[in-house]
Amino acid sequence: MSSNRRKAISLRTFLPLCALLLFAHSAKGLEFPESKLRLSSARIYFRSVAPQETIYGSGRIASGEVDPSNKTVSISIDLRDFRTANRLRDSHLHDNYLETEEFPTARYDGRILDFDPDSGKVKTVGRLLLHGKEKNDFLIEGILSKNPEGFSYTADFPIYLNDFSIEIPTLLSLKLNEKIEIKTIFQLEPVLRSK
Numbered sequence: 001m002s003s004n005r006r007k008a009i010s011l012r013t014f015l016p017l018c019a020l021l022l023f024a025h026s027a028k029g030l031e032f033p034e035s036k037l038r039l040s041s042a043r044i045y046f047r048s049v050a051p052q053e054t055i056y057g058s059g060r061i062a063s064g065e066v067d068p069s070n071k072t073v074s075i076s077i078d079l080r081d082f083r084t085a086n087r088l089r090d091s092h093l094h095d096n097y098l099e100t101e102e103f104p105t106a107r108y109d110g111r112i113l114d115f116d117p118d119s120g121k122v123k124t125v126g127r128l129l130l131h132g133k134e135k136n137d138f139l140i141e142g143i144l145s146k147n148p149e150g151f152s153y154t155a156d157f158p159i160y161l162n163d164f165s166i167e168i169p170t171l172l173s174l175k176l177n178e179k180i181e182i183k184t185i186f187q188l189e190p191v192l193r194s195k
Helices: 003-028 087-095
Strands: 037-049 054-059 062-067 072-078 104-117 122-132 133-147 149-162 179-190
Touching: 037 072, 037 149, 062 179, 104 133, 122 149
Parallel strands: none
Antiparallel strands: 037 054, 037 062, 037 179, 062 072, 072 104, 104 122, 122 133, 133 149, 149 179
């Protein structure tokens, strides 16, 4: 049998086997972690879409943990790290809106309501603290997925500035939307138990 023919036969055997293994793995679904997870890295993106301007920004400094046994989530985000593509806008963001000298962090303390192992969807509800104001029963739905470092969690949700007493001057209402779109990407890793 020629070398090319053997390669073709082994490839024909190998590809369906890979597909079968992949299907068997995905059909099983994702198991929710049993041990505590800590937030090892974060990317937080925000966007305001207004009639005259779309503003994008991001931050990377956050900490927190997920406790599967108690079904709790606790995340703290350092707002002083938030930046847009404009230095003057950053100054306004920190001094006039978020007032990060007085309110340097945003915090979410929630409980896990639901987890779907087939899709990885996680639903949490909790208290969001921002700008010194609390919003209770704040619902966040995201996707949990497994990766080599642990787990990745992504979520998209809106924040309404008036819920947190962040006022937009009338002159800026065409440039800044009251609804801010948030996207979070969190890398979570198991907390190693000390012996």
